Amino acid sequence: MATGLYLHIPFCRHRCSYCDFNTYVDQDGLREPYAEALAAEIRARAGEVRPVAHTVFFGGGTPSLMSGEQLARLVEACRSAFALPDDAEITLEANPGTVTLASLREMRALGINRLSFGAQSADPGELALLGREHGWREVGEAVATVRAAGFDNVNIDLIYGLPHQPLASWQRTVRAALALAPEHISLYALSIETGTPLHERTRRGELPLPDPDAAADMYEHAEQVLGDAGYAHYEISNWARPGRACAHNLIYWRNEPYFGLGAGAHSSSIQRRWWNARRPADYIARAAAGPEAIRAGGIELAHEDIDAATSRGETMMLGLRLLEEGITHARFEARYGAPMTTFFQAALDQAVGEGLLTVDAVGARLTERGRFLSNRVFRLLV
Ligand code: SF4
Incomplete structure (x- = not known):
């Protein structure tokens, strides 16, 4: 990753x-x-x-x-x-x-x-x-x-x-x-x-x-x-x-981890998301408290935990934005320990039935029609 x-x-x-x-x-x-x-x-x-x-x-x-x-x-x-x-x-x-x-x-x-x-x-x-x-x-x-x-x-x-x-x-x-x-x-x-x-x-x-x-x-x-x-x-x-x-x-788009550093920046460690103080002067003052204080969350404005179901839904939604790659079965299963059909069978069937999604041996991707109606697909998945 x-x-x-x-x-x-x-x-x-x-x-x-x-x-x-x-x-x-x-x-x-x-x-x-x-x-x-x-x-x-x-x-x-x-x-x-x-x-x-x-x-x-x-x-x-x-x-x-x-x-x-x-x-x-x-x-x-x-x-x-x-x-x-x-x-x-x-x-x-x-x-x-x-x-x-x-x-x-x-x-x-x-x-x-x-x-x-x-x-x-x-x-x-x-x-x-x-x-x-x-x-x-x-x-x-x-x-x-x-x-x-x-x-x-x-x-x-x-x-x-x-x-x-x-x-x-x-x-x-x-x-x-x-x-x-x-x-x-x-x-x-x-x-x-x-x-x-x-x-x-x-x-x-x-x-x-x-x-x-x-x-x-x-x-x-x-x-x-x-x-x-x-x-x-x-x-x-x-x-x-x-x-x-x-x-x-x-x-x-692959919902992998990222660090957002600086005023107002958002980060995701997969299990947790947090975001920093927004105003530069506030951010500077908080950073001045030193590395221990920063690591203890002193620079953060707020955070939220990401449960497994939320993570899976976000991985699907973000991954489907990738039109060529989509979500591969291999990547999904390696990450969540079970095929995407375990969690999304009904939504996938519905989206395929409406001509919005293709699901094959490699994975799931938006169709031409699905690109224009991607919000409909995303709503089915979450
Ligand atoms: S104000 Fe700055 S950040 Fe905003 S669009 Fe203009 S150049 Fe970009």
């Missing part, structure tokens, strides 16, 4: 209009104490649940705002505390306009080997609606600079299903993303989250809510075009060149 480390960097230069992530735009002065607190948490967690980690993911927020020295400290802490293999996948999320050739070369030298850019749209009006600071030109420049710095594994995130977004605009965005030849593309349907400026605008009636039928057409278009371009649709929202699936996210 693989283990992943997620490092949360809760700082941004600017708040996007759709964002409800745990990130802050007015706390630049906390970056250095935060880096120190995060390194302290990494060191304190060493060997706690599993001695070796296989992937690291710097997410945020905007991790590319951290200095080379701060990133070096964090990568080094991960290496020594979790015996990272030399070729471990280390991803860093970045925003166009926050990286330079020099900063990217520093990252590459640290062993960071995968860059993920929030690009979102090639349309200037849509970028403005989303409150993004960059234009598509900066996306192109960032990807070119990343290549020049020696990275051969790049992801681009795009968002579809925006209010008033015509299909033609989405088609142009997908074409523009393909022109940058990333190894990996993630597509997310816009979700209007309570408390965000976009939510406020839809509540006041200034903007319509996203149209699910239009979003489905956009998804279908992307599926067709990305498939034709040689990308494997390996997860409901993710496409990759052969061998370029995100190893870190595969750990989540």
Whole structure:
């Protein structure tokens, strides 16, 4: 079983209009104490649940705002505390306009080997609606600079299903993303989250809510075009060149253990889940209490135990998001000591009967129809 480390960097230069992530735009002065607190948490967690980690993911927020020295400290802490293999996948999320050739070369030298850019749209009006600071030109420049710095594994995130977004605009965005030849593309349907400026605008009636039928057409278009371009649709929202699936996210989808380190980060040790204090200042203060206090749960906000039935249901739901792999009988049985039919026979029969699922000698996978109605399948399983 693989283990992943997620490092949360809760700082941004600017708040996007759709964002409800745990990130802050007015706390630049906390970056250095935060880096120190995060390194302290990494060191304190060493060997706690599993001695070796296989992937690291710097997410945020905007991790590319951290200095080379701060990133070096964090990568080094991960290496020594979790015996990272030399070729471990280390991803860093970045925003166009926050990286330079020099900063990217520093990252590459640290062993960071995968860059993920929030690009979102090639349309200037849509970028403005989303409150993004960059234009598509900066996306192109960032990807070119990343290549020049020696990275051969790049992801681009795009968002579809925006209010008033015509299909033609989405088609142009997908074409523009393909022109940058990333190894990996993630597509997310816009979700209007309570408390965000976009939510406020839809509540006041200034903007319509996203149209699910239009979003489905956009998804279908992307599926067709990305498939034709040689990308494997390996997860409901993710496409990759052969061998370029995100190893870190595969750990989540296979319901394997991960440590979320940093403010508000979530962790799972299979039998237990916990999450940290959300506000950077609170997190820093708690980390300052020392390694014993961190190990005793002093940095955590809350936790919950995961019983076997919950774990099995989550393994099914997450695994079915993997469109090619699905849930294999071998993996399920090795983990739970009995075939999946012991626990899910009725649900599997029902989903197969409705044409949503295929079950064969290898395992269970969503059908084409099941991809569009995955929530129906998930409801049957839990
Ligand atoms: S850059 Fe990302 S994390 Fe930061 S505000 Fe925008 S969407 Fe949120």
